[in-house]
Amino acid sequence: MLRYLLLTLTLIALHSHAGESLLLTNVQVVDVEQGRLLQRDVLLEGGRIAGLRQPAAPAVAERTLDLGGRYLIPGLWDMHVHFEGTDLVEDNALLLPLYLAYGITAVRDASGSLAGTVLDWRREIAAGERLGPRIFTSGQKFEGVDSLWEGDREIADRAQMLAGMDEQQALGVDFIKITENTLPPALFLETVAEAHRRSLLVSTHVPLGLGIFELAAAGVSSIEHASYLLRLGSADEEDIARAVRAGELGADDANARYDRDFNQATANAAYARLAALDVAVTPTLIGGRQLAWLDETDHSDDAFLRYLTQQFTAKYQWRIGRMAGETAAQRAARKERYRLIAAQLPPLQEAGVTLLAGSDSAALNTYVYPAQALHDELALFVEAGLTPLQALQAATINGARFMRLGDDYGSISPGKRADLVVLEENPLEDIAATRAIHSLIRGGEVFDRAALDGMLDAAAARKQALETGRQ
Numbered sequence: 001m002l003r004y005l006l007l008t009l010t011l012i013a014l015h016s017h018a019g020e021s022l023l024l025t026n027v028q029v030v031d032v033e034q035g036r037l038l039q040r041d042v043l044l045e046g047g048r049i050a051g052l053r054q055p056a057a058p059a060v061a062e063r064t065l066d067l068g069g070r071y072l073i074p075g076l077w078d079m080h081v082h083f084e085g086t087d088l089v090e091d092n093a094l095l096l097p098l099y100l101a102y103g104i105t106a107v108r109d110a111s112g113s114l115a116g117t118v119l120d121w122r123r124e125i126a127a128g129e130r131l132g133p134r135i136f137t138s139g140q141k142f143e144g145v146d147s148l149w150e151g152d153r154e155i156a157d158r159a160q161m162l163a164g165m166d167e168q169q170a171l172g173v174d175f176i177k178i179t180e181n182t183l184p185p186a187l188f189l190e191t192v193a194e195a196h197r198r199s200l201l202v203s204t205h206v207p208l209g210l211g212i213f214e215l216a217a218a219g220v221s222s223i224e225h226a227s228y229l230l231r232l233g234s235a236d237e238e239d240i241a242r243a244v245r246a247g248e249l250g251a252d253d254a255n256a257r258y259d260r261d262f263n264q265a266t267a268n269a270a271y272a273r274l275a276a277l278d279v280a281v282t283p284t285l286i287g288g289r290q291l292a293w294l295d296e297t298d299h300s301d302d303a304f305l306r307y308l309t310q311q312f313t314a315k316y317q318w319r320i321g322r323m324a325g326e327t328a329a330q331r332a333a334r335k336e337r338y339r340l341i342a343a344q345l346p347p348l349q350e351a352g353v354t355l356l357a358g359s360d361s362a363a364l365n366t367y368v369y370p371a372q373a374l375h376d377e378l379a380l381f382v383e384a385g386l387t388p389l390q391a392l393q394a395a396t397i398n399g400a401r402f403m404r405l406g407d408d409y410g411s412i413s414p415g416k417r418a419d420l421v422v423l424e425e426n427p428l429e430d431i432a433a434t435r436a437i438h439s440l441i442r443g444g445e446v447f448d449r450a451a452l453d454g455m456l457d458a459a460a461a462r463k464q465a466l467e468t469g470r471q
Ligand SMILES: [Zn+2]
Pocket: 080, 081, 082, 110, 360
């Protein structure tokens, strides 16, 4: 504990104040909208970007920071994370500063079992009482009665849905999340429509009993997990959904038909319709990737385990256990399915669908490490065929616009909040550059490499303290 306190004190000493004006010089600004590098000095004032200036213009700031020709990007946003485990509150809390150390200045919490705690963290971080990324949260997600997931807002009818929506709104959640474990299709659709009627953003899975365009017509803002989009490769998607809803077709048969029918041209035409309806997609590739290659990968020496308690990684066994009986053919099919899902990214991008980079990191999502997994996700976007710029957009400007905060976040432009990451290499050439972080600026406050390393060391020390306390 003493070591943790000392590290925390060191952090306070190492970063500089947000209030003073600061001129960043000798830096290449990555313009994430146009995909170009700008040789500009960046003036920060009052936590915001006051202006971009020609280099060597007379100094106007109280302080100047020479960045040695490095690259400046907007703070990264992870648009799909979960904080879960009622027995893992401290285990999750210690990870919050890591997001900053990994260049991530905002996360969108797509619900877990810690809704009330996450709302507390959101307030504490905003108030400067806790180190962490800005949190957007759905609060409890909507589900049917006796759902598989812990902590859901379970609803049985329209009245309960409306009461739940009132309550979520009163809590000030940032969006509504809906999943399909036990929620009947009709009530699922009504919940989407109600959130939309209240002008709330609404992110969902896709029940087998609903067509993706039925959801779009009801006002869905984003579909979480690109795996659902494979259904659009079937020309009969809405008929299949209707048959499932009517009880004429079982889930296994419906899925078999989707597998059999998949046609890329049919899917691509549907993606253009989806883009026209302004429905965004959060692909979340890394989780499926980790599971599909579990049989060939040894994770026992992963560096990130430094920050994860045994109680946290114990949750990984749930999914590993569910896959234990798979045959060689099933394992091969899992890899093939991953490749087909990943292959949807270029046509989605081409069609104009807004892609949001989200890791789906969660204690229940095996080897999807919080913070680090966003960088893994971006690498998979590029491996799937997107350009580094498109991947970077999915983790910056796209998320900001999606959250209706495009005027305040997402690019390095005058008036926007000074949430910035300084990189050693050019991310437009190689997306792996997002991992080589020289320093972070959050609301104008500078965290140099030593300060970021201090956060990492503090998290590792906190993990050790939790383990020791539990022995
Ligand atoms: Zn998720």
